[in-house]
Amino acid sequence: MRTPICNFCAKTGALCPEDSKKLKAGQISQLDVESSVKLTKLAEKDKVIDKLTLVKALRSNGEIILLLGSGNLKTLRMNPQSIESINRAFGTKVWLFEADISDRKLLEEVFYPVRVLTVNMVWLPDGSKLTKVVLPSFKGLEGKVDENVIKRVLKTLRGLDVMIEYERRTAP
Ligand SMILES: [Zn+2]
Structure with a gap:
């Protein structure tokens, strides 16, 4: 398991002078530290989690977003029990993304397993920008997408400011 803090800190939860400096300088956050410690603990018993790289952790309204190294998500999806134990350890919904993906790829991941049909930029009269995402229309989908x-x-x-629309069905 690789994290934004050193192995010693991730294992003990106590910060060495080097990592304390990073925290004070704002290069890493308290949440990065807490998440590194939690994941490193899981990694001791979970070989899948042990192969992951944590790049950054963010909080969004009580939910946690973990940004991981490239290729990590594919490995995790093949091991849903590891995703479950991450969610359990954080005690809340955890969103998992790879840190270096494009906006388009991120949109695909965020709606997964719902398929994103199109992504367009929409400029509003006041000069602000909206990202318009069109999803397929089928019964019950609206409930699956929060x-x-x-x-x-x-x-x-x-x-990103996102506008979500559903494909309009035309009669066959
Ligand atoms: Zn350290």
């Missing part, structure tokens, strides 16, 4: 939560996560992560 629009407010997703909007908040995207705003926290990338400063």
